[in-house]
Amino acid sequence: MKAFRPLHGAVSLLIDQRTVFKIISLFACLLIVFIASAALGDIKFSPVVAFQTIFGFGDPFQHMVVYSFRMPRILVALFAGAALAMAGAILQGLVRNPLASPDLIGMTAGGSAAVTAFLAIFSDKSNALTVSIGWLPLAAFIGAAVTALLVYMLAWKNGLSPIRLILIGIGLTAAMKAVTTMMMIIGPIYQASKANMWMTGSVNGSSWSDVLMIAPWTIISLVAVMMAGRHLNMQQFGDELAIGAGARVERQRIFFLVLATALVGGAVAFAGGIGFVGLMAPHIARRLVGSHAGGLIPATALIGAILVMLADLAGRTLFLPLEVPAGVFTAAIGAPYFIYLLFRTKG
Amino acid sequence: MSAIIMDSVTLRYGKESIIEELDWTVPEGKITVLIGGNGCGKSTLFRSAARLLKPSSGHVLLDNILLEKMSTKEAARKMAILPQSPAAPEGLTVLQLVKQGRYPHQTWLKQWSEDDEQAVQKALRATSMLELSGHPVDELSGGQRQRAWIAMTLAQNTDILLLDEPTTYLDMTHQIEILDLLFELNEQEGRTIVMVLHDLNLACRYAHHIVAVKDKTVYAEGAPEHIVDADLVKHVFGLDCLIDRDPLYGTPLCIPFGKGRRAVTG
Ligand SMILES: Nc1ncnc2c1ncn2[C@@H]1O[C@H](COP(=O)(O)OP(=O)(O)OP(=O)(O)O)[C@@H](O)[C@H]1O
Ligand SMILES: [Mg+2]
Numbered sequence: 294m295k296a297f298r299p300l301h302g303a304v305s306l307l308i309d310q311r312t313v314f315k316i317i318s319l320f321a322c323l324l325i326v327f328i329a330s331a332a333l334g335d336i337k338f339s340p341v342v343a344f345q346t347i348f349g350f351g352d353p354f355q356h357m358v359v360y361s362f363r364m365p366r367i368l369v370a371l372f373a374g375a376a377l378a379m380a381g382a383i384l385q386g387l388v389r390n391p392l393a394s395p396d397l398i399g400m401t402a403g404g405s406a407a408v409t410a411f412l413a414i415f416s417d418k419s420n421a422l423t424v425s426i427g428w429l430p431l432a433a434f435i436g437a438a439v440t441a442l443l444v445y446m447l448a449w450k451n452g453l454s455p456i457r458l459i460l461i462g463i464g465l466t467a468a469m470k471a472v473t474t475m476m477m478i479i480g481p482i483y484q485a486s487k488a489n490m491w492m493t494g495s496v497n498g499s500s501w502s503d504v505l506m507i508a509p510w511t512i513i514s515l516v517a518v519m520m521a522g523r524h525l526n527m528q529q530f531g532d533e534l535a536i537g538a539g540a541r542v543e544r545q546r547i548f549f550l551v552l553a554t555a556l557v558g559g560a561v562a563f564a565g566g567i568g569f570v571g572l573m574a575p576h577i578a579r580r581l582v583g584s585h586a587g588g589l590i591p592a593t594a595l596i597g598a599i600l601v602m603l604a605d606l607a608g609r610t611l612f613l614p615l616e617v618p619a620g621v622f623t624a625a626i627g628a629p630y631f632i633y634l635l636f637r638t639k640g
Numbered sequence: 641m642s643a644i645i646m647d648s649v650t651l652r653y654g655k656e657s658i659i660e661e662l663d664w665t666v667p668e669g670k671i672t673v674l675i676g677g678n679g680c681g682k683s684t685l686f687r688s689a690a691r692l693l694k695p696s697s698g699h700v701l702l703d704n705i706l707l708e709k710m711s712t713k714e715a716a717r718k719m720a721i722l723p724q725s726p727a728a729p730e731g732l733t734v735l736q737l738v739k740q741g742r743y744p745h746q747t748w749l750k751q752w753s754e755d756d757e758q759a760v761q762k763a764l765r766a767t768s769m770l771e772l773s774g775h776p777v778d779e780l781s782g783g784q785r786q787r788a789w790i791a792m793t794l795a796q797n798t799d800i801l802l803l804d805e806p807t808t809y810l811d812m813t814h815q816i817e818i819l820d821l822l823f824e825l826n827e828q829e830g831r832t833i834v835m836v837l838h839d840l841n842l843a844c845r846y847a848h849h850i851v852a853v854k855d856k857t858v859y860a861e862g863a864p865e866h867i868v869d870a871d872l873v874k875h876v877f878g879l880d881c882l883i884d885r886d887p888l889y890g891t892p893l894c895i896p897f898g899k900g901r902r903a904v905t906g
Contacts, residue, residue: 386729520748526729530728531726531727533687533723534723536692537721538716538720538740539712539715539743540712579731580731583731584729584730585732
């Protein structure tokens with residue numbers, strides 16, 4: 294622990310060196326996965342070549358493969374993973390239950406429902422879209438936000454009770470899944486497979502314009518969560534203690550929920566419903582650096598980013614020439630992890 | 641002067657009233673102990689002082705200011721509250737927990753001032769938690785955990801302290817240690833202390849003022865020597881007992897009747 298007080302104590306902070314060290318290590322892992330992702334694929338480079346190319350010293354071919362094909366999807370995976378993970382950490386802090394996650398609260402399902410609805414509604418008889426596909430992310434975002442809003446409104450009863458939030462979230466998730474299925478039945482066949490891909494979560498086909506939207510969105514949210522970190526810490530103690538210690542619990546809870554929605558909306562909009570990241574990443578991070586927001590939030594973001602980047606890397610290298618969506622891999626690790634967590638929290 | 645005033649306060653959970661038209665004044669600079677049977681509403685009273693439960697009628701005043709007119713942060717700088725069974729987030733260390741007590745004194749820019757540092761060190765030392773400060777709270781024994789929570793409450797550095805059963809889980813040594821600590825805080829720094837205790841004998845020894853809660857209101861209040869007798873114990877707890885004088889302190893000593901073994905003599 295080291296106190297940091299510049300400007301004659303007008304500004305003061307407390308920094309734990311061990312946590313800083315762990316976060317730097319995670320960041321190093323992220324860089325390694327990043328370089329590996331740039332190097333591997335149907336065309337393989339050595340890590341050194343990939344590294345050089347990232348910094349602009351590759352030949353035109355290498356440059357094209359890394360910059361035009363791989364970097365956009367790697368970066369979207371990175372930011373979507375970080376965003377989903379942070380949203381999970383926030384929700385788990387608010388609800389004080391390690392099982393809370395954007396998937397469980399219905400946000401991801403809402404985003405996916407909106408995407409299928411969009412594809413079904415805006416297709417003409419010949420299966421062509423009547424509006425630009427560029428609107429799809431917006432539809433996903435609106436879907437996540439509307440579902441979140443519905444959950445909050447239905448759960449609100451003289452304040453926001455965490456348990457009601459979860460129960461209503463589970464109910465709405467089911468409802469949204471029903472909407473999704475209905476839209477897929479109504480909609481044209483070819484659209485259904487596209488919608489399915491989206492729902493599983495994939496960064497295939499990400500472009501630089503996607504990166505330029507999701508990156509600032511996620512980074513701004515990260516800064517906002519970090520700045521409100523001590524309030525998030527207080528939320529984790531529950532109302533009785535938090536109010537006693539002078540926290541404006543309801544107001545802060547709404548702030549954090551809006552932030553979590555923004556994060557999930559952004560991620561679902563650009564990467565689809567990549568599941569279980571919001572559940573696993575915060576849990577692993579808590580094991581590593583504890584529950585204190587100052588360490589938990591950056592560690593969670595890094596772990597989430599690494600998980601989704603790895604899932605995408607596995608998806609496009611393990612079963613060549615087939616490409617498997619990243620969401621399949623996060624679900625493959627996430628589902629058993631969820632069951633393990635269920636067992637652990639039972640006692 | 642009075643630290644807290646409850647004026648004809650009624651408290652309800654839903655339709656059911658737990659406390660009805662209760663008047664209560666907490667004297668400033670004194671130790672007040674609340675006694676009463678399980679479920680009589682002691683914790684509920686604390687919850688209303690903690691701004692967690694709004695009175696359905698009546699008023700609560702803190703430092704002669706209406707509690708509802710005060711910002712919650714302002715109230716938290718005057719009064720710290722330790723709930724009956726608080727829960728810490730997983731993996732949080734004792735130090736991180738105790739630091740959280742500084743919350744109402746911090747701003748966005750001043751997240752860790754010298755005052756914060758000193759208050760936390762003092763609280764850790766007073767509760768003898770210095771050596772355990774790096775330990776996760778959820779891996780401590782019940783008594784150690786209780787002391788960590790008390791340290792957090794102390795770190796808040798308020799003139800008024802409300803503690804709901806601060807000695808539960810503690811072994812006899814630590815019970816006395818914590819009560820001595822609170823007694824000293826009161827003697828030396830004039831802090832107002834309000835606590836719930838289930839041990840009537842310790843309550844009589846440490847309290848200047850005892851408040852017995854029964855039938856949704858205050859049954860009796862005053863100095864232990866004046867109010868604690870067999871009649872009060874019978875009414876408040878429904879227990880027959882003999883009240884003697886503590887041979888060391890002269891305060892009332894309650895010896896309950898019941899079954900049990902007699903000592904083998906001769
Ligand atoms: N959140 C709640 N909702 C509804 N009823 C409650 C709630 N909390 C407590 N009660 C009820 O209010 C009554 C008073 O409870 P309270 O916790 O104030 O008792 P207490 O005097 O602190 O008891 P103890 O000595 O066991 O701690 C009890 O009958 C209890 O069942
Ligand atoms: Mg109680």
